[in-house]
Amino acid sequence: MAALPKNPQRRRVVGTLLGLVAMPNWAAPAADAFASNFQGLALRDQDDRAFDIGRLAGRVLLVNFIYTGCSTVCPVQTQVLAQVQADLPADVRTGVHFVSVSLDPLADTPAALKAYAARFSVDLRRWSFVTGRPTDVERVSERLRLFRREDTVRRPDDHATTLWLVDARGRLVQRLHGQPPDARRLGSELAVLRRMG
Numbered sequence: 708m709a710a711l712p713k714n715p716q717r718r719r720v721v722g723t724l725l726g727l728v729a730m731p732n733w734a735a736p737a738a739d740a741f742a743s744n745f746q747g748l749a750l751r752d753q754d755d756r757a758f759d760i761g762r763l764a765g766r767v768l769l770v771n772f773i774y775t776g777c778s779t780v781c782p783v784q785t786q787v788l789a790q791v792q793a794d795l796p797a798d799v800r801t802g803v804h805f806v807s808v809s810l811d812p813l814a815d816t817p818a819a820l821k822a823y824a825a826r827f828s829v830d831l832r833r834w835s836f837v838t839g840r841p842t843d844v845e846r847v848s849e850r851l852r853l854f855r856r857e858d859t860v861r862r863p864d865d866h867a868t869t870l871w872l873v874d875a876r877g878r879l880v881q882r883l884h885g886q887p888p889d890a891r892r893l894g895s896e897l898a899v900l901r902r903m904g
Contacts, residue, residue, distance in 0.1 A: 740877040741768070744850040750808075750839040753821040758837045760806065767803045767900040768873035769893075772853055773836075774811035775823040780868050780886050782826075787887045788870075789827040791894050792834065799901045802875065805834040808847065812838045874900050 742760045750758040760768075769788070773781040788805060795803060809815035815823075820836035838844070851871070870883040870893070880900065883893065 741770075741871065741873045741879045742877055744847055748839055748843040748847060750837045750843060751817055753817050753824055753831065753836040755817040758835060763804050763806075764877060765802075765875050767875055767897055768806060768871070769803065769897065770806045770808070770871040770873065771869070772810050772848070773807045773823075774809050775815050775819050776811060783887050784868060784870075785823075785827050785829075787890050788893075789829045791888075791890050791897070792830060794890070794894055795897060799898045800830075800833060802901045803833065803897050805829075807834070807836045808844070809836070809838040810844060810848065810853070812841050812844045872896060872900065875904055 742764070745760045752758045771784060771788070773785060775781075785807070788807075792800070792803075792805060807820075809820060815838045817838060820838060821831075824831055824834065824836050851869075853869075868884070868886045870888060871879055872881040872883065874880050881896065
């Protein structure tokens with residue numbers, strides 16, 4: 708058996724690749740492809756266009772959940788993700804798309820989401836801020852288990868701060884927990900996924 712590389716950066720990349728190879732059948736709960744969690748939902752992006760996550764097939768996706776009225780974790784996470792997006796090499800950036808879904812659809816209109824995105828100077832060609840009907844947002848949040856099951860009253864600020872990484876084949880390959888996200892690790896993992904195709 709070959710020894711692991713001594714370079715810590717290469718070790719992380721090799722570890723990520725081994726992890727991806729070891730879990731080819733792992734997917735989102737009750738879904739073969741991550742996009743199926745969004746199936747049948749009427750969602751709109753920051754430009755008030757119909758949003759279909761299936762149109763992003765062939766790209767690596769980073770998905771998270773936010774709401775514009777949040778003053779704690781959401782802006783911190785969005786700022787880190789904006790920096791990750793800006794720091795991705797051009798050849799990686801073109802094949803990666805971020806999706807931020809609002810958990811407060813009554814307040815987060817497409818215009819509100821566009822203003823929120825502008826605060827962080829994100830590249831909206833490669834990042835969609837999405838909202839929808841309250842029932843649709845509830846459905847996707849249940850499918851992805853954003854709230855603890857024992858929560859009977861769900862408020863946007865009770866949501867998980869998880870990031871979902873989806874490969875270009877539409878498979879969920881990793882859920883990242885922790886706040887704020889580790890920008891270097893996230894950038895490295897997106898690059899690995901993009902280069903794997």
